[in-house]
Amino acid sequence: MDFALVVALEVLSAVAGLLLISIGLAVIFGMMRVINLAHGEFLMLGGYATITATKAGINIWLSILVVAPLVVGLIGVIIERCVVRFLYGRMVDTMLATWGLSLLLIGLVTTVFGNTTAGISSPLGSMSIGQYKLSLYTLFIVAVAATVALALYLAFKRTRFGLVARGTMQNADMAAALGVSPPRVYAVTFGIGAALAGLAGGVLAPITGVVPTIGVAYVAKAFITVIGGGASVLAGTLSASTLFGTINQLATFLTTPVIGEVALLAAAIVLVRLLPQGITHRFFRGSL
Amino acid sequence: MSTFWNRAGLAAFGLAALAAVLVLPQLVEAFTLMELTVYVVMSILALSLGFIWGFGGILCFGQAAFFGLGAYTYAVAVMNLGDSTGAVLLAVLIPAVFAAVLGYFMFWGRISDVYLGVITLTVSLILFNLVNSTAGDAYRIGSAPLGGFNGIPSIPTLNVPGQPELVLDPLQMFQLCVVTLALVYYGLRWLLASRFGRVVVAIRENERRVELLGYDARKYKLGAFVVGGAVAGLAGCLFANWGAFVSPTIFGLAQSAQIIIWVIVGGVGTLIGPIVGCFLIQWLTSSLGAFGGLNANLVLGVVLVAFVLLVPRGLVPTGRALLARRRAPTVRVDRLPETKAA
Numbered sequence: 001m002d003f004a005l006v007v008a009l010e011v012l013s014a015v016a017g018l019l020l021i022s023i024g025l026a027v028i029f030g031m032m033r034v035i036n037l038a039h040g041e042f043l044m045l046g047g048y049a050t051i052t053a054t055k056a057g058i059n060i061w062l063s064i065l066v067v068a069p070l071v072v073g074l075i076g077v078i079i080e081r082c083v084v085r086f087l088y089g090r091m092v093d094t095m096l097a098t099w100g101l102s103l104l105l106i107g108l109v110t111t112v113f114g115n116t117t118a119g120i121s122s123p124l125g126s127m128s129i130g131q132y133k134l135s136l137y138t139l140f141i142v143a144v145a146a147t148v149a150l151a152l153y154l155a156f157k158r159t160r161f162g163l164v165a166r167g168t169m170q171n172a173d174m175a176a177a178l179g180v181s182p183p184r185v186y187a188v189t190f191g192i193g194a195a196l197a198g199l200a201g202g203v204l205a206p207i208t209g210v211v212p213t214i215g216v217a218y219v220a221k222a223f224i225t226v227i228g229g230g231a232s233v234l235a236g237t238l239s240a241s242t243l244f245g246t247i248n249q250l251a252t253f254l255t256t257p258v259i260g261e262v263a264l265l266a267a268a269i270v271l272v273r274l275l276p277q278g279i280t281h282r283f284f285r286g287s288l
Numbered sequence: 289m290s291t292f293w294n295r296a297g298l299a300a301f302g303l304a305a306l307a308a309v310l311v312l313p314q315l316v317e318a319f320t321l322m323e324l325t326v327y328v329v330m331s332i333l334a335l336s337l338g339f340i341w342g343f344g345g346i347l348c349f350g351q352a353a354f355f356g357l358g359a360y361t362y363a364v365a366v367m368n369l370g371d372s373t374g375a376v377l378l379a380v381l382i383p384a385v386f387a388a389v390l391g392y393f394m395f396w397g398r399i400s401d402v403y404l405g406v407i408t409l410t411v412s413l414i415l416f417n418l419v420n421s422t423a424g425d426a427y428r429i430g431s432a433p434l435g436g437f438n439g440i441p442s443i444p445t446l447n448v449p450g451q452p453e454l455v456l457d458p459l460q461m462f463q464l465c466v467v468t469l470a471l472v473y474y475g476l477r478w479l480l481a482s483r484f485g486r487v488v489v490a491i492r493e494n495e496r497r498v499e500l501l502g503y504d505a506r507k508y509k510l511g512a513f514v515v516g517g518a519v520a521g522l523a524g525c526l527f528a529n530w531g532a533f534v535s536p537t538i539f540g541l542a543q544s545a546q547i548i549i550w551v552i553v554g555g556v557g558t559l560i561g562p563i564v565g566c567f568l569i570q571w572l573t574s575s576l577g578a579f580g581g582l583n584a585n586l587v588l589g590v591v592l593v594a595f596v597l598l599v600p601r602g603l604v605p606t607g608r609a610l611l612a613r614r615r616a617p618t619v620r621v622d623r624l625p626e627t628k629a630a
Binding site for chain 2: 103
């Protein structure tokens with residue numbers, strides 16, 4: 001019984017982790033049709049922001065939940081203004097340019113922070129379920145993921161900005177005719193996506209530590225989650241991270257973490273063959 | 289491009305290769321020759337992507353997967369077989385088969401170009417993780433330990449077919465690589481001139497029209513993808529020979545990015561462009577390495593962003609357009625392969 005509970009919690013945390021690392025990408029891709037290959041580096045920057053802020057004496061919760069998203073969100077807006085905005089509608093070129101950005105950011109951070117692992121100890125202790133011990137921080141990750149999903153839903157469905165943003169993505173000319181400035185909406189949306197990536201990077205930093213190349217570890221998973229999910233930002237990411245997270249974690253339990261990752265990829269490739277447009281093209285259509 | 293310039297280009301390439309094989313070894317030191325060997329090997333890799341991306345319109349972000357598979361296959365096979373001949377064949381065959389399986393899922397799933405890029409990238413990253421974690425004695429294929437993140441050192445290098453004791457020296461290795469590059473180049477030119485190649489290019493231009501004419505676009509795309517995988521595997525095999533060493537980093541993101549950058553810089557839609565781009569960028573990174581200070585990733589990133597924004601067609605097509613403008617008042621614009629939105 002205890003074992004089942006522990007497995008369930010581990011699966012839940014894997015799903016939450018997957019949701020967190022891919023939601024920023026999903027916002028940028030789902031809303032703006034931009035595939036941001038520098039997403040992994042946004043996560044990495046979030047991690048560095050958290051660790052640098054914590055070491056500078058700022059409260060760790062503040063660094064994770066406020067500093068990381070703020071810093072990376074700003075960087076995102078700058079990148080959108082300087083590079084991405086010239087490439088809207090040219091999907092392949094955006095991919096290539098953001099890949100260049102990803103290399104650039106890795107190089108920049110290596111030059112500044114050095115090619116070593118930096119880390120902070122993970123806050124909160126652990127709790128025990130029967131004979132098993134579980135880190136409380138895992139539950140914190142689940143809570144953050146749930147909050148992010150809920151907040152996004154409310155922001156896009158219930159606020160004026162959400163309405164304007166969705167309208168602009170559907171028909172930019174019409175939105176402009178009604179007095180909205182599409183470039184501003186694009187910049188803010190890109191910034192929100194980047195901020196979410198920064199938040200994820202900050203949340204994960206105490207567990208994994210950070211190196212300049214850590215983005216690579218996340219980016220593959222984030223991409224197949226978003227692609228597996230399909231067009232709907234929230235429903236797609238939620239359903240795909242549930243599916244892939246469960247497969248990954250169960251395979252990890254049965255074998256090794258590496259086989260777990262391979263199982264995740266194999267599942268993703270089969271899914272793409274069966275549902276080329278992603279899960280939400282067939283199920284939950286029209287949801288956010 | 290008129291037939292005359294086409295033929296002149298073909299002949300010039302042959303002459304350059306011939307000069308490299310015969311004259312260059314007299315002029316430069318052994319060390320430079322070794323360095324040039326790796327340039328040539330990487331050019332073969334650049335050609336593989338230049339072919340499937342520039343002519344097949346298949347944007348593969350994970351060409352390093354086939355390259356790495358070729359290198360690892362050669363290493364494992366030659367350690368088990370003792371003779372390099374069979375190992376070379378396997379190093380071409382296995383990446384080709386892998387490309388066929390992967391391509392089946394992607395082309396029959398009819399996923400869009402953008403998804404295709406992401407899936408291929410993911411595959412190479414997963415291979416990286418997989419091979420990276422095979423350290424220790426438990427992971428061995430036959431008598432070859434996989435070595436995990438340490439890689440496989442002291443791989444037996446190429447020998448004269450059937451005579452394992454006659455191993456090629458660095459000069460012969462260089463000549464072999466140049467000849468291979470020339471053969472691959474001419475082979476791809478021939479393939480593009482054949483019926484198969486014409487259908488592949490037609491699919492790049494307008495897939496639906498080709499399908500309505502009765503061709504199964506999926507099969508042709510798969511064919512082109514497999515050829516690209518095989519060529520990349522061959523390059524991997526030569527690379528494993530060059531350093532007598534392979535490590536998982538050849539599956540890495542940096543490797544895949546480099547291949548893309550070579551093709552972008554040289555020019556998508558040409559075969560000579562990727563070779564030019566490959567030589568330029570390798571020369572740039574190696575002189576930066578000697579210079580120190582600047583991080584190679586930083587420079588590659590800047591180059592990639594700059595080319596996408598400012599010279600999206602690459603050096604060779606841009607240069608050709610400039611020349612054509614000087615020769616004739618009308619400008620002939622080579623279009624980049626169109627890519628559909630997802």
